[in-house]
Amino acid sequence: MEVDTLCQLCESRPARQECDRCGTAVCRLHYDGEMGFCADCAAKAKPDDRRGDTFRL
Ligand SMILES: [Zn+2]
Ligand SMILES: [Zn+2]
Numbered sequence: 001m002e003v004d005t006l007c008q009l010c011e012s013r014p015a016r017q018e019c020d021r022c023g024t025a026v027c028r029l030h031y032d033g034e035m036g037f038c039a040d041c042a043a044k045a046k047p048d049d050r051r052g053d054t055f056r057l
Contacts, residue, residue, distance in 0.1 A: 009039060021045075 004014040007027035015025035019038035032042035 005025045007013045007015045007030055008024045009026055009030040013027035013029065015027055017028065017031035017033075017038075018025050019031070019041055020036035021041040022038065024038045024040070026038040030039040031037075032039065035042050035045060037045060
């Protein structure tokens with residue numbers, strides 16, 4: 001039986017994307033479509049951004 005994979009970051013939404021960098025399954029809110037990374041990796045890849053404000057949509 002297939003079970004919806006939950007986003008590894010918020011664990012409350014079904015994961016629809018997979019990070020190209022670490023392979024983490026993430027929901028749309030935690031996926032950076034431009035980079036193809038999860039929010040975690042996207043934040044690390046953009047150190048110039050303001051710290052603590054990584055979930056700008
Ligand atoms: Zn999420
Ligand atoms: Zn990642």
